[in-house]
Amino acid sequence: MLKFVKSLATAALLSVVTLSGANAAGASVDLKSVDWQHTGLFGTYDRAAAQRGLQVYREVCAGCHGLNLVAFRTLTDLGFTEDEVKALSAEYTFVDGPNDDGDMYERPGKPFDKFPDPFPNEKAARASNGGAYPPDLSLIVKARPGFENYLYSLMVGYVDPPANFELNPGMNYNAYFAGHQIAMPAPLSEDAVEYADGTPATVDQMAKDLTVFLAWAAEPKLEDRKHMGLRVILFLLIMTGIFFAAKRKIWADVH
Ligand code: HEC
Known part of the structure:
Protein backbone atom coordinates (compact mmCIF):
# COMPACT_ATOMS: atom_id res chain seq x y z
CA MET A 1 0.00 0.00 0.00
CA LEU A 2 2.70 2.41 1.05
CA LYS A 3 4.60 1.56 -2.11
CA PHE A 4 1.54 2.35 -4.17
CA VAL A 5 1.03 5.71 -2.46
CA LYS A 6 4.71 6.48 -2.95
CA SER A 7 4.63 5.74 -6.68
CA LEU A 8 1.42 7.75 -7.01
CA ALA A 9 3.09 10.71 -5.34
CA THR A 10 6.13 10.35 -7.60
CA ALA A 11 3.92 10.25 -10.68
CA ALA A 12 2.04 13.35 -9.55
CA LEU A 13 5.29 15.17 -8.85
CA LEU A 14 6.73 14.11 -12.21
CA SER A 15 3.70 15.33 -14.11
CA VAL A 16 3.87 18.68 -12.33
CA VAL A 17 7.56 18.96 -13.22
CA THR A 18 7.05 17.98 -16.88
CA LEU A 19 4.00 20.22 -17.22
CA SER A 20 5.83 23.23 -15.86
CA GLY A 21 8.80 22.26 -18.07
CA ALA A 22 6.57 22.27 -21.15
CA ASN A 23 5.16 25.62 -20.17
CA ALA A 24 8.59 27.02 -19.57
CA ALA A 25 9.66 25.92 -23.07
CA GLY A 26 6.54 27.46 -24.60
CA ALA A 27 6.86 30.65 -22.62
CA SER A 28 10.49 31.28 -23.55
CA VAL A 29 9.16 33.91 -25.95
CA ALA A 71 -14.87 15.51 -42.68
CA PHE A 72 -16.49 17.90 -45.16
CA ARG A 73 -19.94 17.21 -43.68
CA THR A 74 -18.90 18.72 -40.34
CA LEU A 75 -18.56 22.10 -42.08
CA THR A 76 -22.31 22.55 -41.61
CA ASP A 77 -21.35 23.38 -37.98
CA LEU A 78 -19.75 26.53 -39.35
CA GLY A 79 -22.93 27.66 -41.04
CA PHE A 80 -22.50 26.13 -44.51
CA THR A 81 -25.61 24.58 -46.02
CA GLU A 82 -25.63 20.91 -47.02
CA ASP A 83 -25.65 21.92 -50.70
CA GLU A 84 -22.62 24.15 -50.19
CA VAL A 85 -20.83 21.27 -48.46
CA LYS A 86 -21.72 18.91 -51.31
CA ALA A 87 -20.40 21.37 -53.89
CA LEU A 88 -17.22 21.98 -51.87
CA SER A 89 -16.47 18.27 -51.42
CA ALA A 90 -17.07 17.61 -55.13
CA GLU A 91 -14.16 19.95 -55.94
CA TYR A 92 -11.79 17.27 -54.60
CA THR A 93 -10.94 14.00 -56.31
CA PHE A 94 -10.52 10.75 -54.39
CA VAL A 95 -9.14 7.41 -55.45
CA ASP A 96 -11.57 4.69 -54.48
CA GLY A 97 -12.04 1.04 -55.23
CA PRO A 98 -11.32 -1.58 -56.23
CA ASN A 99 -14.40 -1.92 -58.44
CA ASP A 100 -15.78 -5.25 -59.67
CA ASP A 101 -12.97 -5.47 -62.22
CA GLY A 102 -10.40 -5.02 -59.49
CA ASP A 103 -9.39 -1.54 -60.66
CA MET A 104 -9.03 1.56 -58.56
CA TYR A 105 -10.97 4.51 -59.89
CA GLU A 106 -11.30 8.22 -59.30
CA ARG A 107 -14.46 9.83 -58.02
CA PRO A 108 -15.44 13.31 -56.84
CA GLY A 109 -15.42 13.88 -53.07
CA LYS A 110 -18.56 13.35 -50.98
CA PRO A 111 -19.58 15.05 -47.73
CA PHE A 112 -18.43 12.00 -45.72
CA ASP A 113 -14.87 12.27 -47.09
CA ASP A 160 13.91 40.00 -40.19
CA PRO A 161 16.42 38.02 -38.11
CA PRO A 162 18.52 39.94 -35.58
CA ALA A 163 21.86 41.11 -37.06
CA ASN A 164 24.00 38.41 -35.43
CA PHE A 165 21.62 35.51 -36.17
CA GLU A 166 22.97 32.74 -38.40
CA LEU A 167 20.20 31.36 -40.56
C1 HEC B 1 5.17 25.38 -49.15
C2 HEC B 1 4.63 24.49 -48.17
C3 HEC B 1 3.88 25.06 -46.99
C4 HEC B 1 2.79 25.89 -46.99
C5 HEC B 1 2.07 26.50 -48.16
C6 HEC B 1 2.40 26.03 -45.60
N1 HEC B 1 3.25 25.32 -44.80
FE1 HEC B 1 3.14 25.14 -42.79
N2 HEC B 1 4.83 24.00 -42.76
C7 HEC B 1 5.54 23.62 -43.88
C8 HEC B 1 6.70 22.88 -43.46
C9 HEC B 1 7.76 22.29 -44.39
C10 HEC B 1 6.66 22.80 -42.04
C11 HEC B 1 7.67 22.16 -41.11
C12 HEC B 1 8.59 23.26 -40.63
C13 HEC B 1 9.76 22.80 -39.80
O1 HEC B 1 9.64 21.77 -39.13
O2 HEC B 1 10.77 23.52 -39.81
C14 HEC B 1 5.46 23.51 -41.65
C15 HEC B 1 5.06 23.66 -40.34
C16 HEC B 1 3.87 24.26 -39.95
C17 HEC B 1 3.38 24.30 -38.59
C18 HEC B 1 4.02 23.66 -37.37
C19 HEC B 1 4.93 24.59 -36.63
C20 HEC B 1 5.44 23.93 -35.37
O3 HEC B 1 5.30 24.53 -34.29
O4 HEC B 1 5.96 22.82 -35.46
C21 HEC B 1 2.20 24.98 -38.62
C22 HEC B 1 1.30 25.29 -37.44
C23 HEC B 1 1.95 25.36 -39.99
N3 HEC B 1 3.00 24.91 -40.78
C24 HEC B 1 0.85 26.05 -40.40
C25 HEC B 1 0.63 26.45 -41.71
C26 HEC B 1 -0.52 27.23 -42.12
C27 HEC B 1 -1.64 27.66 -41.19
C28 HEC B 1 -0.39 27.45 -43.44
C29 HEC B 1 -1.30 28.27 -44.34
C30 HEC B 1 -1.51 29.63 -43.97
C31 HEC B 1 0.84 26.80 -43.88
N4 HEC B 1 1.42 26.21 -42.79
C32 HEC B 1 1.31 26.78 -45.18
C33 HEC B 1 5.22 23.91 -45.18
C34 HEC B 1 4.18 24.72 -45.60
Whole structure:
Protein backbone atom coordinates (compact mmCIF):
# COMPACT_ATOMS: atom_id res chain seq x y z
CA MET A 1 0.00 0.00 0.00
CA LEU A 2 2.70 2.41 1.05
CA LYS A 3 4.60 1.56 -2.11
CA PHE A 4 1.54 2.35 -4.17
CA VAL A 5 1.03 5.71 -2.46
CA LYS A 6 4.71 6.48 -2.95
CA SER A 7 4.63 5.74 -6.68
CA LEU A 8 1.42 7.75 -7.01
CA ALA A 9 3.09 10.71 -5.34
CA THR A 10 6.13 10.35 -7.60
CA ALA A 11 3.92 10.25 -10.68
CA ALA A 12 2.04 13.35 -9.55
CA LEU A 13 5.29 15.17 -8.85
CA LEU A 14 6.73 14.11 -12.21
CA SER A 15 3.70 15.33 -14.11
CA VAL A 16 3.87 18.68 -12.33
CA VAL A 17 7.56 18.96 -13.22
CA THR A 18 7.05 17.98 -16.88
CA LEU A 19 4.00 20.22 -17.22
CA SER A 20 5.83 23.23 -15.86
CA GLY A 21 8.80 22.26 -18.07
CA ALA A 22 6.57 22.27 -21.15
CA ASN A 23 5.16 25.62 -20.17
CA ALA A 24 8.59 27.02 -19.57
CA ALA A 25 9.66 25.92 -23.07
CA GLY A 26 6.54 27.46 -24.60
CA ALA A 27 6.86 30.65 -22.62
CA SER A 28 10.49 31.28 -23.55
CA VAL A 29 9.16 33.91 -25.95
CA ASP A 30 6.01 35.83 -25.08
CA LEU A 31 3.34 34.96 -27.61
CA LYS A 32 1.07 37.57 -29.06
CA SER A 33 -2.22 37.29 -27.26
CA VAL A 34 -5.63 37.72 -28.89
CA ASP A 35 -8.96 37.89 -27.10
CA TRP A 36 -10.60 34.94 -28.92
CA GLN A 37 -14.38 34.93 -28.90
CA HIS A 38 -14.51 31.17 -28.26
CA THR A 39 -12.17 30.87 -25.29
CA GLY A 40 -14.34 32.42 -22.54
CA LEU A 41 -16.79 30.53 -20.31
CA PHE A 42 -19.74 31.08 -22.67
CA GLY A 43 -17.53 31.38 -25.75
CA THR A 44 -18.73 30.36 -29.20
CA TYR A 45 -16.78 30.21 -32.44
CA ASP A 46 -16.98 33.28 -34.64
CA ARG A 47 -18.64 31.56 -37.65
CA ALA A 48 -17.80 34.28 -40.17
CA ALA A 49 -14.13 34.22 -39.13
CA ALA A 50 -14.03 30.41 -39.28
CA GLN A 51 -15.52 30.44 -42.78
CA ARG A 52 -12.88 32.91 -43.90
CA GLY A 53 -10.24 30.76 -42.19
CA LEU A 54 -11.41 27.75 -44.19
CA GLN A 55 -10.90 29.78 -47.34
CA VAL A 56 -7.33 30.63 -46.26
CA TYR A 57 -6.62 27.00 -45.42
CA ARG A 58 -7.94 25.81 -48.78
CA GLU A 59 -6.19 28.44 -50.86
CA VAL A 60 -2.89 28.77 -48.99
CA CYS A 61 -2.11 25.93 -46.58
CA ALA A 62 -3.70 22.92 -48.24
CA GLY A 63 -0.87 22.75 -50.79
CA CYS A 64 1.43 21.46 -48.03
CA HIS A 65 -0.74 20.54 -45.01
CA GLY A 66 -3.49 17.96 -44.68
CA LEU A 67 -6.50 18.19 -42.41
CA ASN A 68 -7.27 14.53 -42.37
CA LEU A 69 -9.45 14.34 -39.26
CA VAL A 70 -11.97 16.84 -40.60
CA ALA A 71 -14.87 15.51 -42.68
CA PHE A 72 -16.49 17.90 -45.16
CA ARG A 73 -19.94 17.21 -43.68
CA THR A 74 -18.90 18.72 -40.34
CA LEU A 75 -18.56 22.10 -42.08
CA THR A 76 -22.31 22.55 -41.61
CA ASP A 77 -21.35 23.38 -37.98
CA LEU A 78 -19.75 26.53 -39.35
CA GLY A 79 -22.93 27.66 -41.04
CA PHE A 80 -22.50 26.13 -44.51
CA THR A 81 -25.61 24.58 -46.02
CA GLU A 82 -25.63 20.91 -47.02
CA ASP A 83 -25.65 21.92 -50.70
CA GLU A 84 -22.62 24.15 -50.19
CA VAL A 85 -20.83 21.27 -48.46
CA LYS A 86 -21.72 18.91 -51.31
CA ALA A 87 -20.40 21.37 -53.89
CA LEU A 88 -17.22 21.98 -51.87
CA SER A 89 -16.47 18.27 -51.42
CA ALA A 90 -17.07 17.61 -55.13
CA GLU A 91 -14.16 19.95 -55.94
CA TYR A 92 -11.79 17.27 -54.60
CA THR A 93 -10.94 14.00 -56.31
CA PHE A 94 -10.52 10.75 -54.39
CA VAL A 95 -9.14 7.41 -55.45
CA ASP A 96 -11.57 4.69 -54.48
CA GLY A 97 -12.04 1.04 -55.23
CA PRO A 98 -11.32 -1.58 -56.23
CA ASN A 99 -14.40 -1.92 -58.44
CA ASP A 100 -15.78 -5.25 -59.67
CA ASP A 101 -12.97 -5.47 -62.22
CA GLY A 102 -10.40 -5.02 -59.49
CA ASP A 103 -9.39 -1.54 -60.66
CA MET A 104 -9.03 1.56 -58.56
CA TYR A 105 -10.97 4.51 -59.89
CA GLU A 106 -11.30 8.22 -59.30
CA ARG A 107 -14.46 9.83 -58.02
CA PRO A 108 -15.44 13.31 -56.84
CA GLY A 109 -15.42 13.88 -53.07
CA LYS A 110 -18.56 13.35 -50.98
CA PRO A 111 -19.58 15.05 -47.73
CA PHE A 112 -18.43 12.00 -45.72
CA ASP A 113 -14.87 12.27 -47.09
CA LYS A 114 -12.17 14.03 -45.12
CA PHE A 115 -9.84 16.75 -46.37
CA PRO A 116 -7.23 14.88 -48.43
CA ASP A 117 -3.50 14.90 -47.76
CA PRO A 118 -1.58 16.98 -50.30
CA PHE A 119 1.23 14.39 -50.53
CA PRO A 120 0.95 10.64 -51.10
CA ASN A 121 3.22 9.89 -48.10
CA GLU A 122 5.61 11.44 -45.60
CA LYS A 123 8.69 10.90 -47.78
CA ALA A 124 7.09 12.74 -50.69
CA ALA A 125 6.11 15.55 -48.31
CA ARG A 126 9.66 15.83 -47.00
CA ALA A 127 11.16 15.64 -50.48
CA SER A 128 9.08 18.65 -51.53
CA ASN A 129 9.91 20.65 -48.41
CA GLY A 130 13.68 20.47 -48.11
CA GLY A 131 13.51 17.50 -45.74
CA ALA A 132 11.02 19.08 -43.30
CA TYR A 133 7.59 17.58 -42.70
CA PRO A 134 4.51 19.81 -42.85
CA PRO A 135 2.34 18.33 -40.07
CA ASP A 136 -1.36 17.61 -40.46
CA LEU A 137 -3.22 20.64 -39.10
CA SER A 138 -6.32 18.90 -37.68
CA LEU A 139 -5.10 19.04 -34.07
CA ILE A 140 -2.28 21.55 -34.35
CA VAL A 141 -4.00 24.19 -32.19
CA LYS A 142 -4.12 21.69 -29.30
CA ALA A 143 -0.69 20.25 -30.02
CA ARG A 144 1.50 23.22 -29.14
CA PRO A 145 1.85 25.15 -25.86
CA GLY A 146 0.14 28.50 -26.27
CA PHE A 147 -2.62 26.94 -28.43
CA GLU A 148 -4.47 29.59 -30.51
CA ASN A 149 -2.02 32.31 -29.55
CA TYR A 150 0.90 30.18 -30.75
CA LEU A 151 -0.59 29.52 -34.17
CA TYR A 152 -1.53 33.16 -34.59
CA SER A 153 1.91 34.34 -33.44
CA LEU A 154 3.65 31.85 -35.74
CA MET A 155 1.65 33.14 -38.71
CA VAL A 156 2.53 36.78 -38.04
CA GLY A 157 6.01 36.03 -36.64
CA TYR A 158 8.06 36.17 -39.87
CA VAL A 159 10.33 39.12 -39.27
CA ASP A 160 13.91 40.00 -40.19
CA PRO A 161 16.42 38.02 -38.11
CA PRO A 162 18.52 39.94 -35.58
CA ALA A 163 21.86 41.11 -37.06
CA ASN A 164 24.00 38.41 -35.43
CA PHE A 165 21.62 35.51 -36.17
CA GLU A 166 22.97 32.74 -38.40
CA LEU A 167 20.20 31.36 -40.56
CA ASN A 168 20.83 27.97 -42.17
CA PRO A 169 20.33 27.74 -45.92
CA GLY A 170 16.69 27.14 -46.89
CA MET A 171 15.42 28.16 -43.47
CA ASN A 172 13.30 31.14 -42.50
CA TYR A 173 13.41 33.26 -39.38
CA ASN A 174 10.33 33.22 -37.20
CA ALA A 175 10.20 35.05 -33.88
CA TYR A 176 7.91 32.43 -32.28
CA PHE A 177 9.13 29.08 -33.64
CA ALA A 178 11.34 27.10 -31.23
CA GLY A 179 14.92 27.91 -32.24
CA HIS A 180 13.59 30.58 -34.64
CA GLN A 181 14.55 28.59 -37.77
CA ILE A 182 11.60 27.14 -39.63
CA ALA A 183 11.56 25.32 -42.94
CA MET A 184 8.13 26.75 -43.82
CA PRO A 185 8.42 29.98 -45.80
CA ALA A 186 6.04 32.74 -44.62
CA PRO A 187 2.74 31.34 -45.89
CA LEU A 188 0.69 34.53 -45.62
CA SER A 189 1.20 37.74 -47.52
CA GLU A 190 -1.04 40.76 -47.95
CA ASP A 191 -4.09 39.85 -50.12
CA ALA A 192 -3.04 36.20 -50.46
CA VAL A 193 -6.76 35.47 -50.73
CA GLU A 194 -9.71 37.54 -51.83
CA TYR A 195 -12.35 37.07 -49.16
CA ALA A 196 -15.80 36.17 -50.42
CA ASP A 197 -17.38 38.50 -47.81
CA GLY A 198 -15.20 41.48 -48.78
CA THR A 199 -13.15 41.62 -45.54
CA PRO A 200 -9.70 43.12 -46.34
CA ALA A 201 -7.22 40.22 -46.40
CA THR A 202 -4.38 41.59 -44.30
CA VAL A 203 -1.84 39.13 -42.89
CA ASP A 204 -3.18 39.82 -39.39
CA GLN A 205 -6.80 39.21 -40.46
CA MET A 206 -5.97 35.98 -42.28
CA ALA A 207 -3.89 34.74 -39.34
CA LYS A 208 -6.79 35.37 -36.96
CA ASP A 209 -9.41 33.79 -39.23
CA LEU A 210 -7.26 30.76 -39.89
CA THR A 211 -6.69 30.31 -36.17
CA VAL A 212 -10.43 30.35 -35.44
CA PHE A 213 -10.99 27.77 -38.18
CA LEU A 214 -8.21 25.46 -36.95
CA ALA A 215 -9.33 25.88 -33.32
CA TRP A 216 -12.75 24.65 -34.42
CA ALA A 217 -11.14 21.79 -36.37
CA ALA A 218 -9.26 20.70 -33.25
CA GLU A 219 -12.29 20.92 -30.97
CA PRO A 220 -15.56 21.03 -32.91
CA LYS A 221 -17.57 20.08 -29.81
CA LEU A 222 -16.25 22.89 -27.61
CA GLU A 223 -19.60 24.67 -27.43
CA ASP A 224 -21.49 21.48 -26.48
CA ARG A 225 -18.90 20.79 -23.83
CA LYS A 226 -19.31 24.25 -22.33
CA HIS A 227 -23.10 24.01 -22.34
CA MET A 228 -22.93 20.60 -20.70
CA GLY A 229 -20.54 21.93 -18.05
CA LEU A 230 -22.92 24.75 -17.20
CA ARG A 231 -25.88 22.38 -16.97
CA VAL A 232 -23.94 20.07 -14.66
CA ILE A 233 -22.99 22.97 -12.40
CA LEU A 234 -26.60 24.18 -12.34
CA PHE A 235 -27.75 20.66 -11.48
CA LEU A 236 -25.23 20.40 -8.66
CA LEU A 237 -26.29 23.78 -7.26
CA ILE A 238 -29.95 22.79 -7.24
CA MET A 239 -29.18 19.40 -5.67
CA THR A 240 -27.08 21.12 -3.00
CA GLY A 241 -30.05 23.34 -2.17
CA ILE A 242 -32.44 20.38 -1.97
CA PHE A 243 -30.11 18.30 0.18
CA PHE A 244 -29.45 21.24 2.47
CA ALA A 245 -33.20 21.79 2.96
CA ALA A 246 -33.69 18.06 3.54
CA LYS A 247 -30.89 17.95 6.08
CA ARG A 248 -32.41 20.88 7.99
CA LYS A 249 -35.78 19.17 8.06
CA ILE A 250 -34.43 15.78 9.18
CA TRP A 251 -32.29 17.24 11.94
CA ALA A 252 -34.87 19.87 13.02
CA ASP A 253 -35.95 17.91 16.13
CA VAL A 254 -32.51 16.89 17.30
CA HIS A 255 -31.21 19.28 19.95
C1 HEC B 1 5.17 25.38 -49.15
C2 HEC B 1 4.63 24.49 -48.17
C3 HEC B 1 3.88 25.06 -46.99
C4 HEC B 1 2.79 25.89 -46.99
C5 HEC B 1 2.07 26.50 -48.16
C6 HEC B 1 2.40 26.03 -45.60
N1 HEC B 1 3.25 25.32 -44.80
FE1 HEC B 1 3.14 25.14 -42.79
N2 HEC B 1 4.83 24.00 -42.76
C7 HEC B 1 5.54 23.62 -43.88
C8 HEC B 1 6.70 22.88 -43.46
C9 HEC B 1 7.76 22.29 -44.39
C10 HEC B 1 6.66 22.80 -42.04
C11 HEC B 1 7.67 22.16 -41.11
C12 HEC B 1 8.59 23.26 -40.63
C13 HEC B 1 9.76 22.80 -39.80
O1 HEC B 1 9.64 21.77 -39.13
O2 HEC B 1 10.77 23.52 -39.81
C14 HEC B 1 5.46 23.51 -41.65
C15 HEC B 1 5.06 23.66 -40.34
C16 HEC B 1 3.87 24.26 -39.95
C17 HEC B 1 3.38 24.30 -38.59
C18 HEC B 1 4.02 23.66 -37.37
C19 HEC B 1 4.93 24.59 -36.63
C20 HEC B 1 5.44 23.93 -35.37
O3 HEC B 1 5.30 24.53 -34.29
O4 HEC B 1 5.96 22.82 -35.46
C21 HEC B 1 2.20 24.98 -38.62
C22 HEC B 1 1.30 25.29 -37.44
C23 HEC B 1 1.95 25.36 -39.99
N3 HEC B 1 3.00 24.91 -40.78
C24 HEC B 1 0.85 26.05 -40.40
C25 HEC B 1 0.63 26.45 -41.71
C26 HEC B 1 -0.52 27.23 -42.12
C27 HEC B 1 -1.64 27.66 -41.19
C28 HEC B 1 -0.39 27.45 -43.44
C29 HEC B 1 -1.30 28.27 -44.34
C30 HEC B 1 -1.51 29.63 -43.97
C31 HEC B 1 0.84 26.80 -43.88
N4 HEC B 1 1.42 26.21 -42.79
C32 HEC B 1 1.31 26.78 -45.18
C33 HEC B 1 5.22 23.91 -45.18
C34 HEC B 1 4.18 24.72 -45.60
